[in-house]
Amino acid sequence: MSDTTATTAPERLGLLRVLGPGHVWALGVGIVLVGEYMGWNFSVGKGGMIAGLVACWVAGLLYTCVAMIDSEVTSTVAAAGGQYAQAKHIVGPLMAFNVGLFLVMAYTMLEAANAITIGFLLDTVAGMFGHTGLNQKPFIILTILSLAWLNYRGVLASLSFNFVITAFAFVAIILLFFAVQFGVSAVPLDFSAVTNDPLPYGWLGIVAALHFGLWYYLGIEGTCQAAEEVRSPARSLPFGTMAGIMTLLIAATLTWYVCSGLIPWEYLGNSGTPLFDAARVTGNSGLMVLLFIGTAFATTASANGCINDASRAWFSMGRDRYLPSWFGAVHPHYRTPYRSIVFLVPIALIFALGAPLDQVITFSILSGLLGYTFMTFNMVMFRRKWPLGTIKRGYVHPWHPLPALILLILCGATYFAVFLGYGTQLIAMLSFYIIASLWFHFWRYRFVRRGEQFTMPWPRPLGY
């Protein structure tokens, strides 16, 4: 029976299966925790303090849906590239090409934003010691190059490194919260803006704030990128992803509370390093050092995870010939996608050295948002083509299709939020993806081996 027989994929040099659930958690939270250290606060700038909090929780709901959907599909399609591999098996090659680009753009822009923040942080600290006008560019370049080198050398080393610095950055937020609660701060917590000026932009501000509210969690779906390097994907991926989203929900709420209480919302809405600024306001030098290290670690961990994820997505596309096959090479000694890692370095540098933080963040958010929109119909198509019981799933998420529907509604609201103030970038990004799609379909697709795009040992999809 031809429709149930799996063909054996040709043997090739594969990635090492060395990662456990702790690494999956570290990869997801490591990329995302930086969202508490910078960027989320622009949501307060777009809508005020209340809007920032509502955005935090609504975005949390959005990402809970993302984590539920992603855990089911990824634990079943356990291949490098995460959502890219899902799109290839469920929707088709062009969608997969687009999803691959979403991932690469979202993570490369996030990497650039992290490098900008490290430069800004060092500039702020230098200014506190009287050395104003620090040249940030050498630090930005050094950050990107050194992390690319670490990734070039091996995934286990780089993700073990992430595990340690992510844990530190998370503990730093908890310590700041308790220190402030127990009166360490010289300046009191003040939430008077919540009552005096609750919605400076009215209800529209709450929607607008959702744009940067995504930044609290953006990248949690990155756990799926390492599916081919996880020892037990069906167990580790759902566990690591769900643990990650719970960690982030706690950290996001604590972050909002401490920062909104210690920093006037008008300043908070523009701050480059809000948690470090909150520590500055306390006047406690121990907290300042702690949050300085926390910010540096969070941005480093995030940039490190971003390089890991973006390069795997690029590598997967090269291996499938969606991009030149030269990118599909694995390093003979380190077993890493070294050519993809090196190629993405200059793109990250261009944006890190030449674009403002909020706009780089917006590009990352937009690519992520397009990816979440894809997840909604991808999930529906997955259940329709392979209903429950027809293939072995590592995890089955409850209440389908409710999470997909909620996710679609929240994505629609977020497009509108981005449109409020950043509509030009939305159109620029869509133009990029439309032109790239036409280029792929009418040119690049001719180099793709059709049958090899479906590697899972599943039966023929229903309706085909």
Next chain:
Amino acid sequence: MAYQPPKQGIAGQIIDVFVLLVLTVGALYLPLYLGLAGAAKTPATIENPTWEALGQNAAEQQQWAALGYADPASANEIITARFDYTFSWTALIVMIVAVVGYFVLVVRLSQKEYREVIAERFGDSKS
């Protein structure tokens, strides 16, 4: 019979990479570089500002001081800057059409390709 893709030479691969780089920099970086993208807040500064006139209470004044803004005039622009959220319905409709149109385009073209993939992987369903 399985589809045999043409072999792409080194020059072709370099051109393809170049196209993607030009697309990335041209569509995403150039609008930023030319100042065509991104939102800006507009300050509505007040003359002879005081903390009270700027709506800052005693605790907030301490917070501003700790952040390096001891003088209300130095915080005047930050406190009074606001986004302008007025928008045209035409622009909103264009955005909706662009987002929906993009996904419809990608899914429809993908489906065409997907049928080829399934046919090659599992054989023609009519045979």
